[in-house]
Amino acid sequence: MRRKTLGLFLVAFFGLATSASTQPTGPELIAISAADRQAASPDIAIGVDGSINLIWVDKGPAAARPAGPPPGGHTHKAYNDLYFARSTDQGRTFSPPVRITTTPGELWGFATSKPRIAVSKSGVIHVFYHGNRNDRSAERQAVDARYTRSTDGGRTFEPARTLNTFTPKAYDDGELNEAHCFGTMGVAPDGSVHAFWIDTRHMTKSGDNGAVYGAVSRDEGKSFERERLVFKDEACPCCQLSTVASADGKVYLSLRSVYADGSRDGSVARSDDGGKTFSQRARVSDKKWMINGCPLKPTTLTVDKDGRVFAVWYAGEVQPAGVFFSVSEDRGKTFSRPIAAHPEAKISDHAQIAAGPDGAISLIWDAKVGENRRVYWRVSNDHGKTFGPVTELETPAGAADYPAIAAGPRGKTFIALQQDGRVMFQALPELVAQKQ
Amino acid sequence: MSTFSSHFGLLLLAGCLVTFPGAKAPPAQLRPELLDPKTIEPISADEFRRLLVHRRGEVLAVNLWATWCVPCVKELPDLAKLQQQYRQRGLRVIAVSVDDPEELDARVRPFFRERAPGLVSYLQTEPDQDKFVSVVDQAWGGVIPTTFVINRAGSLKASLVGRKTYEEFEATVKPLLSEPSGKPH
Numbered sequence: 001m002r003r004k005t006l007g008l009f010l011v012a013f014f015g016l017a018t019s020a021s022t023q024p025t026g027p028e029l030i031a032i033s034a035a036d037r038q039a040a041s042p043d044i045a046i047g048v049d050g051s052i053n054l055i056w057v058d059k060g061p062a063a064a065r066p067a068g069p070p071p072g073g074h075t076h077k078a079y080n081d082l083y084f085a086r087s088t089d090q091g092r093t094f095s096p097p098v099r100i101t102t103t104p105g106e107l108w109g110f111a112t113s114k115p116r117i118a119v120s121k122s123g124v125i126h127v128f129y130h131g132n133r134n135d136r137s138a139e140r141q142a143v144d145a146r147y148t149r150s151t152d153g154g155r156t157f158e159p160a161r162t163l164n165t166f167t168p169k170a171y172d173d174g175e176l177n178e179a180h181c182f183g184t185m186g187v188a189p190d191g192s193v194h195a196f197w198i199d200t201r202h203m204t205k206s207g208d209n210g211a212v213y214g215a216v217s218r219d220e221g222k223s224f225e226r227e228r229l230v231f232k233d234e235a236c237p238c239c240q241l242s243t244v245a246s247a248d249g250k251v252y253l254s255l256r257s258v259y260a261d262g263s264r265d266g267s268v269a270r271s272d273d274g275g276k277t278f279s280q281r282a283r284v285s286d287k288k289w290m291i292n293g294c295p296l297k298p299t300t301l302t303v304d305k306d307g308r309v310f311a312v313w314y315a316g317e318v319q320p321a322g323v324f325f326s327v328s329e330d331r332g333k334t335f336s337r338p339i340a341a342h343p344e345a346k347i348s349d350h351a352q353i354a355a356g357p358d359g360a361i362s363l364i365w366d367a368k369v370g371e372n373r374r375v376y377w378r379v380s381n382d383h384g385k386t387f388g389p390v391t392e393l394e395t396p397a398g399a400a401d402y403p404a405i406a407a408g409p410r411g412k413t414f415i416a417l418q419q420d421g422r423v424m425f426q427a428l429p430e431l432v433a434q435k436q
Numbered sequence: 437m438s439t440f441s442s443h444f445g446l447l448l449l450a451g452c453l454v455t456f457p458g459a460k461a462p463p464a465q466l467r468p469e470l471l472d473p474k475t476i477e478p479i480s481a482d483e484f485r486r487l488l489v490h491r492r493g494e495v496l497a498v499n500l501w502a503t504w505c506v507p508c509v510k511e512l513p514d515l516a517k518l519q520q521q522y523r524q525r526g527l528r529v530i531a532v533s534v535d536d537p538e539e540l541d542a543r544v545r546p547f548f549r550e551r552a553p554g555l556v557s558y559l560q561t562e563p564d565q566d567k568f569v570s571v572v573d574q575a576w577g578g579v580i581p582t583t584f585v586i587n588r589a590g591s592l593k594a595s596l597v598g599r600k601t602y603e604e605f606e607a608t609v610k611p612l613l614s615e616p617s618g619k620p621h
Binding site for chain 1: 574
């Protein structure tokens with residue numbers, strides 16, 4: 001009853017606030033992006049000082065687009081901008097949005113290739129995204145892996161740097177002739193920055209798989225080592241990568257691998273030498289998704305303080321298709337029997353996961369139970385062996401999707417999501433409180 | 437039976453009577469270019485719903501594709517062949533592009549003209565792509581290509597996820613073509 005009342009209060013408050021720009025809409029639910037802009041695909045990172053750092057894709061003035069969520073349709077051409085906002089009071093208020101990309105339309109980013117943000121212990125804010133090398137008038141497009149950082153709490157960002165070399169693929173598809181895309185980034189406890197991306201340079205014909213390249217900074221982003229080839233031709237070229245570093249310095253990388261039998265499944269590789277070399281990939285599930293298509297589905301990772309590796313992904317080989325979860329207790333060599341996150345849903349997708357300092361594992365995703373996609377979450381307090389009940393996040397009516405999640409150092413968990421063309425934020429202290 | 441065939445079999449929703457929302461509503465006036473498109477026409481979810489109602493009595497294969505999706509593009513000729521082979525028996529292949537609407541003139545129309553002459557195609561324009569596809573299937577997972585096969589009565593009979601061969605398409609639609617028409621008029 002209390003939750004219901006709170007939800008109604010939030011809905012009412014949110015409704016009142018949609019005409020304002022970046023104003024708090026309630027004690028917990030806050031519209032971050034401006035009301036007159038179309039925003040999507042948020043990512044979130046928490047600093048050791050408790051600061052909440054958000055980035056999102058800005059698709060231009062809302063007036064130029066139809067009402068509602070960002071336009072449907074995907075393209076190999078995207079000309080968007082990247083924005084940032086920060087809270088230093090546990091999410092009660094946020095700074096005005098700051099545009100990170102300096103050239104309008106530079107960002108090649110959308111829901112299935114989200115820009116990434118991370119904060120190192122020293123407070124440096126790291127941002128990784130994909131940028132258009134040419135403006136929209138160019139007939140042939142090229143997309144680069146770009147990195148920038150802020151050393152002043154997000155007030156300013158350094159000029160972005162390209163991490164990849166320029167190497168076109170061996171054939172011309174008439175459109176996106178050179179791509180370093182669908183990438184990710186993570187920061188290790190020692191401050192090293194690990195960026196990875198899917199690369200087209202080894203493709204010789206239409207339909208070839210992607211390579212995975214990576215670049216590492218050992219000095220918190222001041223400089224990067226030259227790119228390294230991680231996997232040459234095993235990656236589904238449209239499924240975003242994910243990476244995470246554990247407290248013991250191991251770096252984990254997930255990709256949707258394309259295997260010789262035609263299956264496309266989530267897999268995880270581990271580096272014990274700071275990203276120089278990686279192990280063989282381990283499947284997160286022994287079930288195979290035999291799919292010759294474009295799933296656009298990542299496998300997302302997190303680690304807990306004891307080094308367990310947690311993975312969430314979309315499994316298309318089961319009915320109903322949807323989000324599954326698994327945990328590795330042996331540093332990514334093997335994964336447990338998958339658990340369905342939301343088997344009652346018609347469809348579930350876009351899962352993210354966070355490990356809290358107390359060991360709680362928070363899983364969040366969007367799913368369709370009724371007409372619209374809504375955001376749901378569950379918590380595990382036994383290292384992923386079991387999860388609490390599926391709970392719908394209380395947001396205004398309509399479609400809410402593409403959540404992002406991060407656990408703070410003081411036991412709170414925070415999420416961002418997209419709804420009605422805006423990026424929203426909510427603190428979720430009750431996620432941790434609902435221990436079984 | 438291979439793993440692939442087994443999986444394909446599981447995807448067949450034989451006997452599942454999933455009618456698209458709004459099917460009971462009488463078809464309102466549709467733009468003439470949507471009934472007989474000469475090129476790729478933009479189409480909203482509501483128009484698509486009414487178009488499907490209008491096409492009751494035919495077996496429909498609704499294929500989601502995009503110019504940037506290599507497996508999609510590779511199966512278009514098989515769909516065109518299927519259309520040609522079974523048109524007289526009441527099959528209609530409807531290809532729906534999920535490309536960005538801003539790319540319609542510059543990219544999608546020329547591309548489709550070159551790669552799949554003879555097929556009918558639309559480009560979905562909904563801000564929420566899921567809303568569009570939900571006209572046919574509430575449980576679409578966002579994967580392309582996906583081909584939804586609908587019987588003459590307007591019921592979804594199969595969701596074919598990923599690229600399929602001509603033989604797989606044929607095996608799905610052929611039994612439905614033998615069924616009596618469910619057209620109410």
